[in-house]
Amino acid sequence: MKKYTLLSIVAALTITISSCDTQNNAEAKTTGVVLQPNDSIFNVNEEGYDFQIVLPKDMMISNVPEISLNGATGELHIHLGEQFWIVASQEKMDLPQIKSAISDDMLFTNRIVEETNNSILFQRILPDGTTYDFNFRSFSDVGGKPYVFKTSEEGEFSIESVNRMRQAISSVHQKV
Numbered sequence: 631m632k633k634y635t636l637l638s639i640v641a642a643l644t645i646t647i648s649s650c651d652t653q654n655n656a657e658a659k660t661t662g663v664v665l666q667p668n669d670s671i672f673n674v675n676e677e678g679y680d681f682q683i684v685l686p687k688d689m690m691i692s693n694v695p696e697i698s699l700n701g702a703t704g705e706l707h708i709h710l711g712e713q714f715w716i717v718a719s720q721e722k723m724d725l726p727q728i729k730s731a732i733s734d735d736m737l738f739t740n741r742i743v744e745e746t747n748n749s750i751l752f753q754r755i756l757p758d759g760t761t762y763d764f765n766f767r768s769f770s771d772v773g774g775k776p777y778v779f780k781t782s783e784e785g786e787f788s789i790e791s792v793n794r795m796r797q798a799i800s801s802v803h804q805k806v
Contacts, residue, residue: 673805679706679718681772684801686794689714707782713791715782716799722776725750728767738762749799751792764792766799773804 665671670687674680677699685695693711700707708716728750732740738754745751749768756762764787767780779799781792 669801674706674708676706678720680805681777681802682805683708683798685710685798686714689794709782713785713787714795714798715785715787716795717780717782719778720775721778723769723778725769728769728778732765732767740765749796751796763787764789766792766796768796768799770802772802777802 665684668687669684670690672683672685672690672695674683674697676697679699689710693714696707696709698707698709699705704719706718708714708718725745725748729742732750732752735754738756740752740754743751743753743764748770749766751764751766753764754762763785765781765783767778769776769778771777779802781787781795787795
């Protein structure tokens with residue numbers, strides 16, 4: 631009898647898991663984003679910011695995403711625990727402008743680690759030569775609106791944390 635109960639539980643779990651995968655695959659097909667097992671689509675709709683972003687499920691389980699708008703700057707903050715803090719702004723910017731902004735930093739010397747046609751990953755270095763952390767900047771067009779995405783300057787992030795945020799930023803897309 632115990633075998634049949636255990637078999638029923640396993641069958642129910644299998645059906646539940648496969649239905650979740652089917653739902654994730656359906657979401658991925660409609661959004662054009664390929665979801666990995668640890669991905670979850672998160673809708674952002676805050677004061678003119680209207681897009682979807684793929685966030686890591688493992689971080690969302692232990693931390694509720696905090697979305698807040700800085701009324702003074704117009705920046706949207708997506709904060710998920712201590713090691714995940716993305717800032718978005720609706721402005722048109724290009725790579726030379728981003729490079730200029732990071733080179734004008736009065737506290738840090740910034741060493742570019744990786745550069746693409748629309749993003750820069752860089753390391754922040756203190757005046758005494760001590761490496762401080764990593765940071766990321768990117769620009770894109772989402773639904774006809776220009777956006778600049780960056781890791782928060784208020785946090786102190788490892789390369790692993792920045793790469794997770796970078797992956798999330800690259801997943802931003804218009805809601806369908």
